[in-house]
Amino acid sequence: MSSDAHEPGERPIRVLVVEDGDEYITNLTTFVAEGIDYRQAKSGGRACEMLAEVEPDLVYLDMRFDRTPVEELLGDMVQLTGRFNGDIGRARRFQQDNQGLFILRALRDAGFRKPVILSYDFGAEERRFRALSAKDPALFYCPDYADAKTIRRAILAVVRG
Structure with missing residues (x-):
């Protein structure tokens, strides 16, 4: 198989990008676009609504959502x-910092069983990722600082198995 994401005549890989800004969608559509069709959802609720419409092969999911209402x-x-013992501020920060995991649960509850790549650096938290992926074998991660080439390799490796 060539380095393209798909062979001529095949449909592009469909990726649903879930993030609260536009950084990932801009980077991916600009630098990781060949053979891949991206759609964006800016919240977990919207991502779940879009599953039937987009029929993604993969979800690329941000972990932190501090700009979402x-x-x-x-x-x-x-x-x-x-x-958090009644500390609303700490609870809200936890909710924002780990929103990707709440969204992952909602996607799975909505019946999405295909791969999800969390954009988060689990390098210092390998035990945490091992625990998460033990419960969800279709869960992968790509560091949030990864360059376009690394992200493309991760998407292709996950979709191709």
């Missing part, structure tokens, strides 16, 4: 606040 964040704030 709080009413669009997934996760039970009552439960999170209890976890």
Whole structure:
């Protein structure tokens, strides 16, 4: 197979990019575009709505959502606040810092079983990633600082298996 994402005549790889800004979609559509069709959702709720419409082969998911309006964040704030002994500020930061995991759960609950690449640096948290991927074998990660070539390799490796 060539270095292209797909053979001539095949449909492009469909990737749903879930992020609260436009950095990933801009980088991916500019530098990692050949043979890949990207769609974007800026919240977990919207990502779940788009699953049937887009029929993605892969979800590329940001971990941190600090620009999303709080009413669009997934996760039970009552439960999170209890976890942080009533500290709403800490609970909200946890919800934002780990929103990707809340979205991952919502995608799986919506029936999406295909691969998800979390854009997050688990390099210093390998045990955490091993625990997550043990529960979800279709979960992968690509460091959030990765260059376009690394991201492309990760997408192609995951989709091709």
